[in-house]
Amino acid sequence: MKKIILLTSLLTSMAFAQVSKPIEMPYVDYPVETGDHDEVVQQYCLICHSFGYILNQGKKSRPYWTGTVQKMVNEFKAPIPKEDQQTIINYLVKHYGYEVASGH
C-alpha cells in the first residue's frame, strides 16, 4: 500500500510541476534521548527547528553547546530562561557531547 502511495505521488509530481493545492510536509520522528529534562530541551529547541539539527552535528564539546545555546538566545531571540539554558546545555553535553578533557 505504501508503495502505491509513493508511486502515485511521484507520478503526480512529474505531471504537474506547479502544486495545485497546499503541499504536505512529512513529519520526521527523530529519536530523542529521554531523561535529564529532555522535556525542557524539546519545549524550547523545537520552537524553531527539529531535533535533526542536534543529531546531525555529531558529538560536540561543552563550550560548543554553551555557545550554541547562547547563539539561540542572543541572536535568534529564543525565550529561554537562564536556568533552563543550563539544563539544555547539560542535556546536550551528556547525550550529544563531551566534557573538554583536561591534562591528558
Add this chain to the structure above:
Amino acid sequence: MSTFNRRHFLGSSLILGASSLLGKEADQKIITETKNFVPPVIAFPEKKPLKVISDRPPLLESPRDIFTQPITPNDQFFVRWHMPDIPTYIDLNEFRLQVQGAVETPLSLSVDDLKSKFEPVEITSVLQCGGNSRKYYATSGQATHGVQWGHGAMGCAVWKGVRLKDILNKAGLKSDARFVGVNGLEKPALDETPHFFREMELDEALSGELIVAYEMNGEDLPYLNGFPLRLVIPGHFSDSWVKMLSEITVLDQYRKTFFMDVAYTVPDNDCECVVSGGDFEYKRKPIAAMKVKSVIGYPTPNTIIKKGSRIKVTGMAFDQGKGVKEVMISVDGGKSWSATALQKDYGKYAYRQWIYQWEPKTKGEYTIMVRAINRVGNIQPLPDEIGWNAGGYQYNAVDSVNVKIV
C-alpha cells in the same frame, strides 16, 4: 597556503556567534565523531526520497551518485531552508514581487509580469550551500560547527528568468542607491528572530548575470527549491540565492544583519581560514565566490568491483566561473595521477563532467582521488592542506572514494 600549524587549528576556539565565550578546545582530544546518527531517507513533496537532515526547516541532502549527471534533476535537487515557517501554498494570482526602497517607481510584479514584460534569459549554474561537504573537515582535523553535510548540498540546473538588472532599471534607481537587499517568504517562528535578509553591493546586482528565476530545468521551480521565484547568482555560494523571493529593497546604506555579518562568514584574511586563535577573533567576511572543486559520482564509497571489469569512473567539477581546465585522477591514493576526459561544456558556471576509463587488474583496496584545476590556476588543496574555519564553509579539498577489487 599549505603549511598551517595544525596544533593551532586544533587549539582554536569554536564558538560561532558567541564572542563572549572564547573557550579553547583541548589540543589532545580531537573528537570528530560525526557518523553516529544516520538520517532517514524520505520523499518530500515533488522530491524523490532524500536524506532528511531536518524536516523543519527542511534540509534534504542528495545522494553521491547524483554526480554522474551534469544537470541535477529537480526531484533530487538538495533543499536547505533557514526558517521553520514556510508557506505551503502560493497562489500566483496573489503573489507579487515587490521592488521598493531607493527607486523612482516602486514595482509590484506578478510572475506573469516577469514572463511577459521582460526579456527572458537562461543560465546553467551550480548551486552550492556554503556548508556543503563540511563533514570532511573532520577527516583531517577538527570537526566544524553545523550539521555535517556530505557533498550532497549542491546541484546544477538550467535557470530561466529575468535579469535583476532589468527589474532594477524598470523601477529606476535613485541617485543614493548603494545596496540591494533581498528576502523571501520564509518566516521565523518568533517575531524577534532576524529574518533571512541578504544584501549585495549595487554593482553586483547590476552585473547582468544575476537573474530572478521562474524556471528550473524547464519546469516551475519545485516548491522546496523556492517556487515561484528565486534569485540566481552564478558562481556564488547559495546564501544569497533567496527562495520564494518576494522583496527587492534598494538601500542607500548597508544594513547590518545576522545573516550577512555573523552567519556565513569566514576570517577576512588571504586563506579565509583560522591560522591561530579563535575564528571569531578575526574580522569577518561573508562567503561569496565558490572555490574550484571536483567530486566523484561513481563509484560510490565501498563499491565492490570485479577484477578486470571496465569501470567508467566519473564525477563533476566546477569553480567560480573561470572555467575548469583539467581534472586529474589517482587510483593509488595519490601516488600517481592521470588526466580525465572532460565532457560537454554547459557554460562556465555549470558542472563539467569528467570521465576516466579504469580497468583494475589486481585485487585489493583502492583509493580513488580527483583534483581539479581551473583556468586561472586555482587548484584543489589536499585534505590535510585545506584552511580550516569554524563554520565549516567552502570545503573544496580533493575528494576520495575507497573501493574494493575482488
